[in-house]
Amino acid sequence: MKKTTIAVVGVGLIGGSIALSLKNDPNNRIVGFDVRQDSLDKALTNGVIHAGTTDLQTAVREANIIFLAAPVEQIYATLETLRQLDLQPDVIVTDAGSTKSGIVHHATKVIPDHVTFIGGHPMAGSHKSGVEAASDRLFENAYYVLTPAPGTPEEKVERLSELLQLTRAKVVRMDADTHDQVVGAVSHFPHILASALVNLVADYDDENAWHARLAAGGFRDITRIASSNPRMWRDILLHNRDHLLKIARDWSAALQDVMQLVEKADPDGIEQFFQSARDFRDGLPERKTGALPPLFDLYIDIPDHPGEIGRITTLLGAKQINITNLQIRETREDIYGALRITFQSQYEMEKGEELLRFFDYNVYRRL
Ligand SMILES: NC(=O)c1ccc[n+]([C@@H]2O[C@H](COP(=O)([O-])OP(=O)(O)OC[C@H]3O[C@@H](n4cnc5c(N)ncnc54)[C@H](O)[C@@H]3O)[C@@H](O)[C@H]2O)c1
Ligand SMILES: O=C(O)C(=O)C[C@]1(C(=O)O)C=C[C@@H](O)C=C1
Incomplete structure (x- = not known):
C-alpha cells in the first residue's frame, strides 16, 4: 500500500498527540518540524515522529498532508511561508489552532490554488504544554471540528476526515464563525475567568496569606486551566476578540443579575440560579474514554519520593x-502523578500488575 507522508509543524502537546495517533497506521510516515531542536529530540526519543527537522522545506516537500500545530500567531506566519515552498501538487494543509475564522480567511488569501x-x-x-505531555489517546471520543471554506473539494474533506479516524475523535463540520462563537463561550472565556479569579485571589493573598493556604477543591477545580500556557492564550484572545467582547458583556449582565439576588437576599432566586446551572452542567454529554480496544496499559500512582520510577522499572526488569x-x-485534580506503562502483551501486563501490587503500589487498568 502507498505510504502517506504527513508533516506535523509544531511538535508540542497537540502536534505530538496528532503524530502519535497517525503513527498507529504503519502506512503513515510522520515528519516533524519545530523551531526548537529539543522538542524534536524528545519527539524522536519517545517515538512520536519518524523523522524531525528544523528546516520547513525539508519537512513539507514530500508531504501529502500538513498539520499546522504551532501557536495561533505562528500558524498565520507558517501559511505565509508555505506559499514560497515546494509542495506536493495535491497536498492538504490543515491546522489545529484554537481559533478558526481568521486562520481560514488568511489561508484562502495566501495559499496557492493547487493546495x-x-x-x-x-x-x-x-x-x-510540550511533546512530553502528548498522548495517542488525547482526542479519543472528543469532537474534532473541521471548518472547510465554501467550495473546498468534498473528496479532500473526506480524505482528511478518514485520516482523523486514527485519533478516535468524532469529526464534525461547522462554519468557522460559528466555531469561534461556541468555542469562545465554552473554552476561551472560561480561561479568562479562571485567570481573572486567580489574579484577584493573588491580590487578596498579598494582604492576607491565608488565601493561598485555604484554597481547596473548589478553587483548584475552577482554576486548573489558569495554569495553561500564557503565550498560547494571548494569541487565542487576540484572534477571537469580537466574540469574546460580546460574551464578556453578557457575562457582566449575568453576574449583575445574580448579585442583585444576593443584594435583595432572595433565597428562591439564588437557589434557582444554582439549580439551573446544575441541571445544565449535569446534562453535559459525557466524554467516554477507554471504550476502544485496550492497549496493554497499567496506571500506577507515583508516591512523591525520589527514585520511584526507577524502582518500578527495576522491579519489572x-x-x-x-x-x-x-x-x-x-x-484527577492533579494531586498525584500517575505512571502509564504499556506492556508488550496481556500476559506481561498481568504479571506486572501482580508484582507491583505485591510491592504495595496502587495499580489501575484505567485512569
Ligand atoms: N493545549 C490545548 O489544550 C489545545 C487544544 C486544542 C488546540 N490547541 C491549539 O494547538 C496549537 C498548539 O498548542 P499546544 O498546546 O500543542 O502548544 P505547545 O506549546 O505544547 O506546542 C507548540 C509547539 O509549536 C512549536 N512552535 C512554536 N513556533 C513555531 C513555528 N513558528 N513553527 C513550528 N513550530 C513552532 C513550539 O516549539 C512547540 O513545540 C495552538 O494553536 C493551540 O491553540 C491547543
Ligand atoms: O483541558 C484543558 O486544559 C483545555 O483547556 C483544553 C481546551 C478547552 O477545553 O478549553 C483548551 C483549548 C482548546 O483549543 C481545546 C480544548
Missing part, C-alpha cells in the same frame, strides 16, 4: 517483564 486548506480544531487538550512505553500522566 487545499481545511481548518481544524480538536476539542481536547490540557493546561500542560528483574522479572523479565517487557515494557514498550512509559509516560507520566496527570490524574
Whole structure:
C-alpha cells in the first residue's frame, strides 16, 4: 500500500498527540518540524515522529498532508511561508489552532490554488504544554471540528476526515464563525475567568496569606486551566476578540443579575440560579474514554519520593517483564502523578500488575 507522508509543524502537546495517533497506521510516515531542536529530540526519543527537522522545506516537500500545530500567531506566519515552498501538487494543509475564522480567511488569501486548506480544531487538550505531555489517546471520543471554506473539494474533506479516524475523535463540520462563537463561550472565556479569579485571589493573598493556604477543591477545580500556557492564550484572545467582547458583556449582565439576588437576599432566586446551572452542567454529554480496544496499559500512582520510577522499572526488569512505553500522566485534580506503562502483551501486563501490587503500589487498568 502507498505510504502517506504527513508533516506535523509544531511538535508540542497537540502536534505530538496528532503524530502519535497517525503513527498507529504503519502506512503513515510522520515528519516533524519545530523551531526548537529539543522538542524534536524528545519527539524522536519517545517515538512520536519518524523523522524531525528544523528546516520547513525539508519537512513539507514530500508531504501529502500538513498539520499546522504551532501557536495561533505562528500558524498565520507558517501559511505565509508555505506559499514560497515546494509542495506536493495535491497536498492538504490543515491546522489545529484554537481559533478558526481568521486562520481560514488568511489561508484562502495566501495559499496557492493547487493546495487545499481545511481548518481544524480538536476539542481536547490540557493546561500542560510540550511533546512530553502528548498522548495517542488525547482526542479519543472528543469532537474534532473541521471548518472547510465554501467550495473546498468534498473528496479532500473526506480524505482528511478518514485520516482523523486514527485519533478516535468524532469529526464534525461547522462554519468557522460559528466555531469561534461556541468555542469562545465554552473554552476561551472560561480561561479568562479562571485567570481573572486567580489574579484577584493573588491580590487578596498579598494582604492576607491565608488565601493561598485555604484554597481547596473548589478553587483548584475552577482554576486548573489558569495554569495553561500564557503565550498560547494571548494569541487565542487576540484572534477571537469580537466574540469574546460580546460574551464578556453578557457575562457582566449575568453576574449583575445574580448579585442583585444576593443584594435583595432572595433565597428562591439564588437557589434557582444554582439549580439551573446544575441541571445544565449535569446534562453535559459525557466524554467516554477507554471504550476502544485496550492497549496493554497499567496506571500506577507515583508516591512523591525520589527514585520511584526507577524502582518500578527495576522491579519489572528483574522479572523479565517487557515494557514498550512509559509516560507520566496527570490524574484527577492533579494531586498525584500517575505512571502509564504499556506492556508488550496481556500476559506481561498481568504479571506486572501482580508484582507491583505485591510491592504495595496502587495499580489501575484505567485512569
Ligand atoms: N493545549 C490545548 O489544550 C489545545 C487544544 C486544542 C488546540 N490547541 C491549539 O494547538 C496549537 C498548539 O498548542 P499546544 O498546546 O500543542 O502548544 P505547545 O506549546 O505544547 O506546542 C507548540 C509547539 O509549536 C512549536 N512552535 C512554536 N513556533 C513555531 C513555528 N513558528 N513553527 C513550528 N513550530 C513552532 C513550539 O516549539 C512547540 O513545540 C495552538 O494553536 C493551540 O491553540 C491547543
Ligand atoms: O483541558 C484543558 O486544559 C483545555 O483547556 C483544553 C481546551 C478547552 O477545553 O478549553 C483548551 C483549548 C482548546 O483549543 C481545546 C480544548
